Amino acid sequence: MHPNSPYVYGTSTRPATDPSVDGLLVALGVPEPEERVYLHVLSRPGRTTERIAADLTLRDEQVARTLELLAERGLVCRRGARPQWSAAAPDVAVEALLLRREEELCRTRGRIGELMRTYHRARRPSAAGLVEMVTGRAAIADRWRSMQEGARHDVLLFDKAPHIMRADPGVELPLLARGVRMRVVYEANTVRAPGRLAELREFIEAGEEARVLPELPCKLAVVDDRWAMLPVSNGAELRGALFVRPSSLLDALVAMFEVYWHRAPRVPDADDPGRAAGDRRSELLTLLSAGLTDDSIARHLGVSPRTVQRWVHELMDMLGARTRFQAGIQAARAGLL
Structure with a gap:
């Protein structure tokens, strides 16, 4: 960064403000150096540019420029011929920043379709972009984690070997806690290992609905009737998977899950x-x-x-x-x- 930038600061200690607010303005698009000066003015109103610079061990011109930027954002105001600086009321100024950020996010969400069109144009089209090949264990694991984190209502699973990763309580339990319904049909081989059924209890007690069958046709994961993932082929290793978007194929996969779900006896919960x-x-x-x-x-x-x-x-x-x-x-x- 250029040495004359108002964001080149010394190594002074941070202002004595409530640490719980650190990073709040950064999340709203205000750079950390501006937030630092704002928090100082918020806790020490009525000080001049020179006094603020001295408090923070910064050059006067750096602080003056930062204060002007904060004023443009509506976060601080000045009074007097030799200006003294005070923070604007946070319930008004910060709320305005928040609303602007929400508007930006809404506009970005509306352009996801454009990004998806670019995404598909850059790849060889497969079933009009409704089916995508994902290869490699790491890529498959990353895609599955992203699918879980994006779940809103329902997750459907056929749990069948081979597995690329163990069930992660750090991912599944938060989903259950925020009301996502998880229905899992386990193949018997996956629950035969010593201690495996005991591990399932943690998920069942948290709200997972679990059933078990001697054999399942394939691995399968469906999220919200929006995405599905299943192996390219069954075998001892999972090297490729198909990622399916809304289509008649996805509808068929959901219907297949429901058939096996209704055939499977449940795994009793610990409070049976x-x-x-x-x-x-x-x-x-x-x-x-x-x-x-x-x-x-x-x-x-x-x-x-x-x-x-x-x-x-x-x-x-x-x-x-x-x-x-x-x-x-x-x-x-x-x-x-």
């Missing part, structure tokens, strides 16, 4: 009344329908594999089922889950 009363039947049936092994169920329920085997045989006899999986499905159809 039957569990609190000591009756684990509902949870046992859910784990059976998900295809979990006796050892996995035993670890989750905190009992021995032999106890699980005894409970399973009792349930199969009660339901007239020949196999463990059949017992879970029949229980779901009978409304026992």
Whole structure:
């Protein structure tokens, strides 16, 4: 920066103002050096340019120029032949800055369409710009994180291997806290690992609606009926994904999710009344329908594999089922889950 710029300041200490307001004006488009002088004038009204410069260990001409800029913004005013400076009332001056910034943001939002047209012109068109290829694990992870952060109402997920990143409480929990509805169908293989079901409890207790099936057709993420992402192909590694915008394809993906969602038994939450009363039947049936092994169920329920085997045989006899999986499905159809 040029040495004569009014923004080249010394190393003096900051004015003694409430630290909670630091950066407030910067967020409204006022450069930090101007904010610094404004906060000083706000806390020490009626001082001359020379006195303010001395307080801040700055050159008179630097402070004079900064004060003129602040006056143009309506943040400070001067009085007298040898001007003394005071801050304008913040509820008026700062509110005006805020309104101007809101107008700028509204204009920018209105031009997103123009940016998108430029974005698509710079790339090879694919399905008229409705489907975009995203390649590389890092790029896929970044796109998924952006989709989550932009969610307004609903997030739909098929949780199926391979995974590029673990579920992040720092992203999902704030979404649930601000009212975004999250519905997740987990493939049984993804919840069989020791401790995995316990991890899901944190999300379920925060409001996630979770269900489980032995197998899912693909990985899938849908946000607000506006975006969807699914792998280019199923396999051991996720190297490419399709990003789908509003279209008949997106509608079909949402419809597919709903079909599997209604077929899947739910993962009971930690406050399930039957569990609190000591009756684990509902949870046992859910784990059976998900295809979990006796050892996995035993670890989750905190009992021995032999106890699980005894409970399973009792349930199969009660339901007239020949196999463990059949017992879970029949229980779901009978409304026992």
